[in-house]
Amino acid sequence: MPVRSLVAYRENSLRAIARSAEPASREVREAAEDLRDTLATQRGVAMAAPQIGIPLRLFVWDLKRPRDPGGPPARGVLVNPEILERTGSVPVVEGCLSFPGLDLSIRRPERVTVAGFDLRGSRVVYTGSGLFARMVEHEVDHLEGILLPDRQPPLSRLLSLWRRRRWEKRWEKLP
Numbered sequence: 370m371p372v373r374s375l376v377a378y379r380e381n382s383l384r385a386i387a388r389s390a391e392p393a394s395r396e397v398r399e400a401a402e403d404l405r406d407t408l409a410t411q412r413g414v415a416m417a418a419p420q421i422g423i424p425l426r427l428f429v430w431d432l433k434r435p436r437d438p439g440g441p442p443a444r445g446v447l448v449n450p451e452i453l454e455r456t457g458s459v460p461v462v463e464g465c466l467s468f469p470g471l472d473l474s475i476r477r478p479e480r481v482t483v484a485g486f487d488l489r490g491s492r493v494v495y496t497g498s499g500l501f502a503r504m505v506e507h508e509v510d511h512l513e514g515i516l517l518p519d520r521q522p523p524l525s526r527l528l529s530l531w532r533r534r535r536w537e538k539r540w541e542k543l544p
């Protein structure tokens with residue numbers, strides 16, 4: 370399965386709400402393979418289908434560390450994810466593969482419970498905290514067309530505007 374190129378941050382498709390997917394369909398299994406292969410070439414821990422130009426509700430992850438005992442899988446795929454519960458709120462510094470080199474300080478829930486389907490069409494429910502919780506929030510945001518800079522509170526958005534401008538200038542210079 371091919372490694373796909375990432376959709377550039379300014380493409381409107383990243384702003385679209387992704388379509389519900391048929392979990393065990395060939396289309397979704399192929400999309401998941403492409404996502405896994407593409408993620409493996411990147412430094413990130415997860416990737417949502419819209420990031421490689423597929424407007425479907427699924428994402429893959431690979432936390433690149435062993436599974437916590439009793440915790441969610443360290444790698445996997447989730448189709449039609451739905452966050453059932455969020456608890457806590459913690460400050461984090463977060464990046465996004467669609468915005469290379471941009472790290473922003475935002476808040477995310479400390480712990481989430483997410484439901485969805487695997488590639489056999491079975492329903493799965495995972496509860497996790499820390500990196501897993503942040504990853505789920507970030508990827509579900511992608512499926513809603515919500516991007517990392519949208520998660521900044523208004524004041525810090527203003528304060529970091531100059532950093533983003535500087536980042537965009539650098540990004541535009543790349544081939």
Ligand SMILES: [Zn+2]
Pocket residue numbers: 464465466467507511
């Ligand atoms: Zn992202």
